[in-house]
Amino acid sequence: MWAALDILLQANFWAAAIRIATPLIFGVLGALVCERAGVLNLGIEGIFVAGAMSGWLAVYLGASLWGGVAVAAATGAAFGLLLGLLTVPLGLSQHVTGLGVTMLATAATYFGYRVAFSTVSTPPRIEPFPPLHVPVLGDLPFIGTVLGQQSALTVFAFLCVGAVAVVLARTPLGLALRAVGDNPEAVEAQGLSVVALRVGAVTAGSALMALGGAFLTLSAFNAFYFGMINGRGWVCIALTVFASWRPGKALLGALLFGALDAYQLRIQTIAGGVVPSQVFLMLPYLFSIAALVLLARRADYPRALMKPYFKGQR
């Protein structure tokens, strides 16, 4: 019993929680930007895969780590642009198109990886982002240990939360973006282009999602594995509802999820042998479903979410 609580007092646990949360922060932010503009992006799972592999491949071929991050973002943006063009001006089903983009991005990534490395048996490695040394806070006892295990990409994720929050809440662009997800007719009446705003939001959001994948190969691990995303993208879609489409709550939800995941990994070693490990591995998924079900009633969905808009048609 005490051992189960003791976990919460370990600096390593909190360090792991933040590390697990980082890709989800990028993912939820990306999903939130898309959905705020009225487009459900189910391409997220595949965009994670494509971002993970393309960013890593760029670094493997000689780009800098931040160069890899940029390549991942560009890859995500490309798939986002495809999804945006298919769902916004053409008004295709956002569910099926999103799944199609996930399938395409995943297949293209796996095929590309096999073309690049057909013969290797152990995955090739890169030198990932080093742990960050924070000047003053890093010397504190507990906090220092937590922060000392994070990389620059995690800091970047936190900065992105702030940036998205400010843009959404405080800029004309953010206002237009929120409006286009709630009431596209009003945006059109303002003389702004619904299509351009929505496609732009999906492209930018998808770039953010791809960074979540890139974090896994450039910071958390140092190689690309098949199946490494394992539903993280779908979890982000659930967390977006949990966050009620707000960047601050998105950060909170991702950290909560990270803490839960880190906790189940540690409690496995305590309760191992008595309870099968799969029970603990299920917890994050069950938690996401529970959060979705409990909060769905109160959820304040963007009003035009998943509703295609055609100019001059009511």
Place this chain on the structure above:
Amino acid sequence: MIRFVPRERTPLWLTVAVSIGAGVAALLLTVIPLALSGAPVLRAFGLMAQGAAGSGFALAETLTRATPLIFTGLAAAVAFRARLWNIGAEGQLYAGALAAVALGSGAIAAPAYVLLPLVLLGAALAGAALLLVPVLFKTRFGADEVVVTLLLNFVVLLVVQMMLEGPMKDEMALGWPQSAPLLDEATLPRLFAGLRLHAGLVLAVVAAGLLHVFIGRTVWGLRLRAVGENARAARYAGIPVGASMALVGLLSGGLAGLAGACEVAGLKGYLTADLSPGFGYAGIVVATLANLSPLGVVPAAIFVAGVFVGADSMSRAIGVSNYLADLVVSFALLSVLVGGLVTRFRIVRVRREPV
């Protein structure tokens, strides 16, 4: 300037042409990654065609692979018709397979004409039960079924792994996590000696025919279509929307469960955690290629199965990764979606009048 004008009716030939066109477009688009990878393009396609349909054996393998795809394709088609976005056929397939093994590997001793229907029924009910949970969440709490069904796929796979390493593990399997084999009485018969093709294909085609009649010719089928077209109008017309949704869930989950049962009872004989290489997700492509028509699901499933079987064979021959098949299939999905615009709208050129 181009405008989309909605069609009142779509001629059947156009729908079929769009599906076939999408398949052709997908193969043409695949030329790009194939050429980029430096593979001999024409030879690769030739080997794929040969591997999928070049001999009686190849054709039998394709039809064997098509069997679960017909079931999952039907599962997606019936659900999507009613706008129930069931993306959980993969999990429901595993739930069905788990139920089949639980019932058919020694728990009940009965002759084949009792045990086999019991195994199939149990699998269908297990798949249906798994989908009824998200349907209930949707109708009761307004929780989006897409995410719930997607996440349940991961949960079910973990349950299967847990059962195969724990209570349902076959002690005779030398440590491999696999279930005990099904009894002979619970096994679907082979259709031809020496080929893997089994009676599951017959069941799948019969299911497609029955579903076609059900959707097109019965009151419940009409209600289901009405709920899909416009749930609010359906409710106003006095159609029980909740009950219709539950029925759709029952059918869709049940069909996906049967896919799992047929794979176990017709092909593998026992359950492992890698039973399905994504049949549930591929079912969505099959249903979309078929324009959600149950009868169209059969040829669409055979096409998708042919792509996978052909790519496997081509991959063994010239070493191009068989992920090429996934590329073809995802291109086909996106092509048919774009092509679907032609079936739903007439594209009219409008000359702008001077004001």
